[in-house]
Amino acid sequence: MLIYLDNCATTKIRQEVLDKMYECMKEDYGNPSSLHRLGLRSEKQIKQSRELIAKYLRVDSGEIFFTSGGTESNNIAIQSIINNSNKKNKHIITTSIEHPSVLNIMKNYEKKGFKVTYLNVDRFGSIDIEELKESICEDTILVSIMHVNNEIGTIQDIGRINKIIKDKNSQTLLHVDGVQSFGKIEFSLKTLGVDTFSFSSHKVYGPKGVGGLYIRKGLNLNPIIFGGNQEKGLRSGTENLHGIIGFGEAVKILNTRHTKEAEYVGQLRKYMLNKIKDSIEDIKINTDIDGNTSPYILNISFRNTRGEVLLHYLEDKDIYVSTSSACSSRGTEKSHVLKSIGLHNKDIEGAIRICFSYENSREDIDYTVAILKDSVEEIRKIMMR
Numbered sequence: 001m002l003i004y005l006d007n008c009a010t011t012k013i014r015q016e017v018l019d020k021m022y023e024c025m026k027e028d029y030g031n032p033s034s035l036h037r038l039g040l041r042s043e044k045q046i047k048q049s050r051e052l053i054a055k056y057l058r059v060d061s062g063e064i065f066f067t068s069g070g071t072e073s074n075n076i077a078i079q080s081i082i083n084n085s086n087k088k089n090k091h092i093i094t095t096s097i098e099h100p101s102v103l104n105i106m107k108n109y110e111k112k113g114f115k116v117t118y119l120n121v122d123r124f125g126s127i128d129i130e131e132l133k134e135s136i137c138e139d140t141i142l143v144s145i146m147h148v149n150n151e152i153g154t155i156q157d158i159g160r161i162n163k164i165i166k167d168k169n170s171q172t173l174l175h176v177d178g179v180q181s182f183g184k185i186e187f188s189l190k191t192l193g194v195d196t197f198s199f200s201s202h203k204v205y206g207p208k209g210v211g212g213l214y215i216r217k218g219l220n221l222n223p224i225i226f227g228g229n230q231e232k233g234l235r236s237g238t239e240n241l242h243g244i245i246g247f248g249e250a251v252k253i254l255n256t257r258h259t260k261e262a263e264y265v266g267q268l269r270k271y272m273l274n275k276i277k278d279s280i281e282d283i284k285i286n287t288d289i290d291g292n293t294s295p296y297i298l299n300i301s302f303r304n305t306r307g308e309v310l311l312h313y314l315e316d317k318d319i320y321v322s323t324s325s326a327c328s329s330r331g332t333e334k335s336h337v338l339k340s341i342g343l344h345n346k347d348i349e350g351a352i353r354i355c356f357s358y359e360n361s362r363e364d365i366d367y368t369v370a371i372l373k374d375s376v377e378e379i380r381k382i383m384m385r
């Protein structure tokens with residue numbers, strides 16, 4: 001029995017999505033830019049996927065652009081906004097807990113002479129609204145804030161953040177990395193009022209290598225990738241046709257199931273946490289379970305253990321979790337998110353991230369907690385020696 005609890009890193013593709021992609025690769029392989037019938041058929045399929053995603057997000061289909069994933073969407077949005085800005089303005093605001101696909105862009109702009117303000121977060125990962133207000137100045141080009149944190153699940157109050165930004169400087173744009181919120185929590189992009197919003201297919205049971213960028217109507221961004229002018233010139237390159245079709249299908253399914261699935265995993269998270277609390281001592285819960293967090297994410301430190309050792313103990317029993325984010329967990333660096341919320345090194349070292357999907361059952365959780373208990377005990381014994 002394989003138990004997959006690393007659904008923030010990526011998700012297992014749904015069977016319906018696979019079937020749709022197979023059909024597309026077999027029959028509809030025409031280049032969407034070709035003028036013949038096969039090309040037109042492919043173009044039509046892309047249009048349908050775009051409409052499905054726009055419908056799900058309740059925005060205009062002209063506001064949706066396909067990319068290769070969340071990383072590329074973040075790069076296009078942030079870099080285009082900065083390139084388009086008045087050259088005199090050199091200030092950007094972000095948070096200390098962003099995904100590397102945002103933080104590393106910021107580091108690059110710092111090298112080019114831009115000033116980047118990294119907002120602090122409290123012990124559960126929420127930004128300080130007052131600090132944001134004080135940080136916005138006349139030459140602030142952009143504020144880039146993630147919607148749901150990928151390591152601890154904190155949801156930022158994007159609607160309020162946007163209002164504060166626009167009240168202070170109506171020229172400052174707001175980009176939101178929505179990779180972990182899209183398909184996972186309830187929101188309306190139009191109500192939030194964001195300028196650009198990134199999302200990704202492989203986090204919502206779709207294929208890898210495809211994502212999307214919402215750009216508010218009226219905001220014209222120049223490309224950072226040049227070529228054959230696909231995606232209205234914003235993202236050149238032959239479209240990932242079967243990826244886009246699969247993504248559309250994944251979102252079509254989400255449209256009918258996401259509320260139920262979120263409720264279900266929320267209950268499962270509570271169930272698991274209670275079981276862990278009942279059976280394992282000396283833990284620290286890093287996700288604000290009763291606060292504003294994604295029901296899909298649970299981050300816990302098991303004191304006097306090592307997260308990566310625990311991960312492999314679980315893996316031995318075919319249970320898959322992660323230490324922090326998939327991108328940084330291979331490195332030797334400690335999680336910047338757990339550092340930012342003020343965790344001591346010992347708690348950072350013993351942290352694991354559990355990310356749920358609709359496919360996980362209570363039996364999976366019972367088994368996982370039993371293995372977790374044994375593994376924690378064993379690791380603690382070895383570490384005490």
Ligand SMILES: Cc1ncc(COP(=O)(O)O)c(C=O)c1O
Nearest residue numbers: 069070071099101150179180200
């Ligand atoms: C918050 C966040 N942003 C961006 C990304 C990058 O998305 P992708 O893997 O589609 O490039 C991830 C993926 O882990 C993420 O969790």
